[in-house]
Amino acid sequence: MRYTVSVLDAHAHLFEVALQVAQPAKNQRLSLPVWIPGSYLVREFSQHLQQLRAWQNDQPVPVKQLDKHRWQVRAEAGAPLELRYQIYAFDASVRTAFLDASRGFFNATSLCLRVLGQEDVAHALEIAPGTATVGWQVATGLTPLKVDAAGFGHYLAENYDELADCPVEMGRFWSARxxxxxxxxxxxxxxxxxxxxxxxxxxxxxxxxxxxxxxxxxxxxxxxxxxxxxxxxxxxxxxxxxxxxxxxxxxxxxxxxxxPAPGEKPAAxxxxxxxxxxxxxxxxxxxxxWNVKRLRPAEFTRYDYDRENHTELLWFFEGFTSYYDDLMLRRAGLIDDATYLQLVAKAINQVQQTPGRLVQTVAEASFDAWVKYYRVNENTPNATVSYYTKGALVALCLDLTLRAEGHGSLDAVMRELWQRCEGGPMREADLLRALKRLGQRSYEGEIAAWVHSTDELPLSSLLQGLGAKVAHDKAPLAQQLGVRVSETGGALVVKTVLRGGAAEAAGMAAGDEWLGVEFASSASDAPPEAWRIHKLDEIPALRARRVQLTALLSRDKRLVRCVLTWPTASHAVRLGVEDATRLATWLAA
CATH class of the missing domain: 1.10.390.10 (Neutral Protease Domain 2)
Structure with a gap:
């Protein structure tokens, strides 16, 4: 397969793609992926493809669209086939493609049609400047074959999977090695x-x-x-x-x-x-x-680009990676113990302040990523838990348990899995075997409780056992009331009403604009006392010691009154250094 990608019109955000198939099948079929590995949502990249045309023997041949992302070319077998098409690219995320006069970026999953039946042959990619701005450069992980000083030219991928796994950055950029x-x-x-x-x-x-x-x-x-x-x-x-x-x-x-300013050291x-x-x-x-690109779920042994690829193991591959990302900053000497523990406390509070942790297991969250994690709505915190954040806490619990019992650490388990699975597909059973061998006992009970149930994690006792000080502060006001709000443009809007909170009991709903608060007067014959508010933090001073207030809301242009009983203060975890020596056995490992 030979692809040529060039800038067609930066102001119109259009790439042009030419594809040469040396030996097509009769009535060759092609498809464009519907998702990109690492981002678990069907994104329908074909919506941005236009003007697909085909030629064989210098003659145009018909192209028929079969469904949302597949096409069939009425080609004869053997004779080279050429296709040309355009891709609209104006998504500045890391998942798709972007092009304007300042920069270009693309993943092959957004630009490069798959030639069905020939995904495992070598795929060559030529990156041509086309009408790109003078002075642009190219950066990519693809193997260069013949490129100029700016990086434009020919690259090679072993197969379509490698092509799809090497994004391309184009433009005037800062660069260092x-x-x-x-x-x-x-x-x-x-x-x-x-x-x-x-x-x-x-x-x-x-x-x-x-x-x-x-x-x-x-x-x-x-x-x-x-x-x-x-x-x-x-x-x-x-x-x-x-x-x-x-x-x-x-x-x-x-x-x-x-x-830093002259004479100053970089701030900690x-x-x-x-x-x-x-x-x-x-x-x-x-x-x-390492952890997901090579050591990967068995379900990802070979990606299916045409549909969802479900796995229950994202709590391991995303969650354990989320555990190690900040831990590696500590071990690299970039942050100190206190800073690292603050980051751990942030993760703990995020999970504790999510009612969905009592509804959905972290294994279920992994499987449901395609329909829930990336499709956030006002009920998401009540129905789901993050496999990133809770998965990181599961990793923390396993690591501290292994260390407390004197049987190594999660570090050794990760290396054991790398060797056991030969840097390739793994299953939950592989993790259990590695834990049993290194931990010298079965960890099936912990995995069942922490991964496959909604039980709370034993975080405080494990952290204290490794030298961390666990304290509790009053939770933020929004958490105490059971709401998540936005405060932009002078408008206080309820974004989420948390399950079981005071706001839900009062009848507040997502989308309400919170206009003001009203308090009953201490004098029975006096009118209520009402105040306009623009931010949530204005309420405590107005409330004083009163335990009940009426929230004045605008809902669908109607004024609504919700009687809100002030809740008993909830708490947030705060972590500090209790025993630096014991902490060092974990954080400086």
Whole structure:
């Protein structure tokens, strides 16, 4: 297969794709994927394909669309077949394709038709500038065959899976290289300001990579010969998608590191810093290079690009990666114990403040990702739990249990799984066998309780046993009331009413605009006292010691009154350092 991708019209956001099939089948069928591995939602990429045409022997041949993402070409067997089409690209996420006058980006799952029956032959990709802006460059994890100094030219993939797993960044971008584990890594950033402290970013990323390579392989080289980080800095964005030897990332421009003032040292990272969040994202996607791209669910042994690929193991592959992403920052020396424990506390509170944790198991959440996790609505927190966040806490519990019992750690379990499964497909039974061998007992009870039931996790006792101090603070006001709100443009709007909370008992509903509060007067003959509010935090001062108030709401343009009984204060976990020596056996491992 030979693809040529070029910029057709950046202002119209159009790529042009030419596909040459050397030896097509008779009535050759083609399809475009409906999803991209790593992002578990059917996204219907074919909606952006237009003007598909085909030629054979220099003559046009008919193309018939069979369904939403498949086509059949009335071709004869043997003679080379050529197809041309356009792709509209204006999704700035990491999952699809984007093109304007400033940059281009694409995943092959959005641009490259699959030639059915020939997915396992070599796939060549030519990246041509077309009408691209002068000065653009190219970055990709694909193997270069013949490329110019800017990166335009010919690349090779072993098969369609490899082509689909190597996104392409195009444009004027900041670029730097470093070596980790004996492998060259490249970091490119589009959208960065001139003030970027690239030296710090590269050094911090190098430390993350070195730490993770050592985690998996000790002194041995990693299972890839090159790696590319592709980061797009935007005004407001966040996300990442893992690939076999690269990752596509998005962050807020304000989260990039800035150089310190003359004579100052770089500030220590805090849990609330945007740059800490960015490093955690980098760590997360890099860890995926092993955990999901190679060590993967058995259901992902061969991706089916035509439909959902269900698995109950996302709590392991996403959740355990979420556990290790921040832990690797600590082990790389980028954050201290206190900062790391604050990040753990944040994860604990996120799960505890989600009523859906008592409704859906984390295994069910993994299986339902296709219809629930990526389809967020006002009831999502009441019906679901995040396989990322709770999965990370399951990993934490397993790690601390192994350590407390004196039988190694989850680190050893991960390496055991890598070797047992030969860096390939795994099942839950493989995890149980690794736990039993290293932990010297069965962990079926823990997996049943923590993964396949909605039981609470024994977090406090395990954390205290490893030297963490567990305290409790009053929960945020929204959590106490049982609501999630937005406060933009001077409007206080209820986004979610949490199950079992005071707001639900009062009859409040998602979509209500909260206009004000009303209190009964202490004098029986006096009128009620009413106040206009714009933010939730205005309520406590108005409430004083009164336990009941009436929420004044606008619902479908009608004014609604909901009597709200102030709840007993709920609590949020706060973690600190109790015993640094015991903590070091875990955090500095």
């Amino acid at each position: 470093f070596t980790a584990g004996g492998v060259e890594h490249r970091f490119v950033i589009s959208g960065a300001g001139e003030w970027l402290d690239g030296e710090r970013l590269i050094e911090d990323t190098r430390r993350i990579c070195e730490t993770q390579i050592a985690f998996w392989h000790g002194q041995q080289p990693p299972p890839f010969s090159r790696y590319v980080f592709m980061l797009h800095a935007s005004a407001d964005g966040y996300g990442g998608l893992e690939h076999r030897n690269s990752t596509a990332l998005i962050c807020q421009r304000a989260d990039l590191p800035r150089p 990272l805090k849990a609330t810093d945007g740059y800490t969040t960015l490093l955690g994202l980098i760590s997360h996607e890099y860890f995926h290079t």
